[in-house]
Amino acid sequence: MPNLVLVKDDYFWLADMVTSQVIVLITLVLGLGIVGLILVKERYRPLLTFIIVLANALISSIPSFQALAGDSQSGVLSIGHFAGELSIRIDSLSAWFILIVNFTSITGVIYGSGYLKSYSHLKVNSELHWIFYSVFHASMIWVCMFEHGVGFLISWEIMSLSSLMLVIFDFQNKTTLKAGINYMVQMHLSVALLTLGFIWLNYKTGSFNFEALDHLPFDTSSVWVFIILLTGFAIKAGFIPFHTWLPHTHPAAPSHISGVMSGVIVKLGIYGIFRIIIHLQHDWLLFGQILLIFSLVTSIYGIANAAVKYDFKQMLAYCTIENIGIIGIGLGIGLIGVGNKNNMMAILGFSGALLHTLNHSLFKSLLFFCAGSVYQQTHTRNIEHLGGLIKKMPITAVMFLIGSMAIAGIPPFNGFVSEFIIYNGLFKGLLGTQGISQSILIILTITGLAIAGGLSLITFTKSFGIIFLGNSRKVLEHEPEETSFIMLLPQFLIVAAMFSVALAPAFFFDYAIKVVTGAFSLQISNLSGSVIPVIDNLTNIGMVALIFMGILISVYGVRWFFVRYRSRAFSETWGCGYGSPIKKAQYSGQSFTRSFGLLFSFLAKEKKCAEKIPKQSIYPVPYTFSTSYIDTVERYLVIPITKRLTFMLNYFQFIQNGQIQSYVVYGIFFIILIFLGTAFNLIH
């Protein structure tokens, strides 16, 4: 690392460890980049952002690879008297997430540079957008690096705010702004909980570091520290019932942002949860079971709602919730495995969760990029207006198909690998558990995962089939065409990464195991030998995926051999006797999931809006009827609570009266309060 050494000579206030140099270097690149972004011309900004993101990605990836290879690094960042010394580290767990963040952010910036061209007529400020994109990327790396709670919280807040600015790119649009405010409020709820958790931790142990969680005394209140921190992270990750920001924010944000947010920002919630449960010293079973139940509900609820949505970006957002649930299931069985002293179960659960995090970041960003391309070309997010796009945008269609099959966990794609590991962990757990309650919980989880798998089959056959197949259902303003190469390139990169996971799962699994054993070095021991059959098994999966592809190709070859000289006539689709099929009469997305929607109406309720037909009317008049599905948790749990809250908080509105004079008075009031506090020794 020649560049790092160079910096070390230049800056005397650097600590001697390399990790702190990484942070400083990232900040430096970011600062220079921001100045550059302000100075350069509009059309060079995407390129410059790409360079900044790439540079920061390189800087942070080098120590990450070292950490994954077994050389974890930690250090101290000293920022003078202001904040003292903040401890930082890149261990294998941070490294895993940093690499995911880097890959997705790079693909995001490439895609975004093409995607934002269609917004150029809006005269919005692209320089702010690109500045915040680079800040966003850097802050995510910081989040993974800070060990010290204060540094962590500051980067967490920077991450939330910069992503907020990215989400409200199209701020003239009212729904976008509303979604942005919703996002901001929920993210601050998360930050507030995290801050509370860290303060409590500091009060109990005298340290802000994550590691201090190890030294919490064994009592009820320390369990609450864990619960508060986990809840804070669960809001970010989007577990039920904290999921409500996802389906509003993702459709509002530009597609490259939704891709990156769904791909990584949600995963940092998972990172947080992982980071916390590492330090759990007791009650693994309790936490594992709670996490498992929540995740199970999350995954089924998420995918059931995804299945019925018409807005394809909202569908993808709900699908993210499902996948968070699957990751959570992995973490849950991992914890139960630790609690049961069942090493295999623990390893399979945690590493399955890690691999699914990686996989999901790949195919979800791919799907969001495809969705963005479709939106850019058609200007609609309603799948009922689309159809037949496979002929206009064949490459995007194939990419979406690959993403769909991967996310439904179908072999030979990568989604199957991580789901297989989690299933395997569940079955290992089933064989190893004692007691009936755990057996039932695990068999229910297996059932739930199977149902979620089946539901994602419904969701993605519907989405792909209605968006890309059949005939166009509505006349579009512009004839859609294939998107530019710059927007397809990141999709190719992602697909390549996906296939590398699918065909060489053992390689990635090996690293995931390293992360897990590094993180749980105390709890999981005596591993030597016991993981080798599992790694072999995963090598098998890769082989089997290859064999499956071989069979596919050879069956198709046989078919081609027989069919090549056969006559082939072209004609209309069979219309059951009717000669001229109507395009509007094609099967629609709503009708595709209607019987499913009736069956699962307790999760996603259908709401019908119909005008009343006046009784006296003689002549027929235009008449509208619309259906939509409402998210039951949001409608019956979250909205009533927030309504109550806003009603109560209305009484405090007089505080925010818009007069600067009174704000000055508030300031003076607090200064006096603090003065009195110190004077009477209430505040130290």
Added chain:
Amino acid sequence: MISLLLILVMSLFFSGIIIRTKSILSGRKGPGILQPMLDILRLWKKGSVVSTTTSFIFQIAPTAYLASVIMAVLMIPHGDKPGFISFDGDFIMFAYVLAFGKFLMIISALDTGSSFEGMGASREALFSMLVEPAFFILLGSFALFTGQNSFRDIFSSLHYGSQISYLLGGLASFVLVMIAMIENSRMPLDDPKTHLELTMVHEVMILDNSGFDLGLINYTTNLKFAMYGALISNFFIGLLPLEFSIPMFLAIQIGFAITVGIIESFMARFRMGHNPQFVFILTSVSLLIFFGVLLVLGKFV
């Protein structure tokens, strides 16, 4: 290897036996046992008509459907002789590989832009989602029962236990017969001989397929039946030597085919709206098996 050969042989006769049973039960003479296979051969020689609405999805879906079932067949053991592919947790792969073919068949139905075919596709997707838990609970129960984690190990260690394993095997074969009926869209759920598009599941999905592709789809259905028959027979073969296990395999397959014929002769198709309830019954029967296993293992404490 042996199981692959046996399943391939059985797939040639399977629907012939069903049709023969049905014709005998309804007092007709009926076609020969090989007739369905001859029909498929005839289809394989024909040209095809392709809808102008369709894309390449429509062209590759039947192939992918067959390939996925072949892949699944390769994983099925014959008693203690492993299938072509056998590894820890292969039954998970089995279920998901079948989903691959299903996924493509469903979207190929949507590819035609028809107002009917989507209906079948939607039903197929729904029913196969509902049937999934039953299969996983079933295999989970047997994994727990035998302490093993792959098809071959489960089947080969099934008979070390008590007499109750036969009872569980019986219940399991009931569930598997029903799963096979649902996956192949047969009688209680779907009537392949019906002539109204609105009431069909599988048949309406393939309205537009013709020629070679239709032949592929029909053959895949037969192969799928034989595959489930092989799974059922595995519950009873256990460690028997080949000279006993092969006749037993054939007997169970033929018995399975005759059962399907009998069910189709004496049962009416359910109302479409009641089908989900029926499919859920399978999940509850699988749960019954699971609790039976817990009982046998003495985990009810």
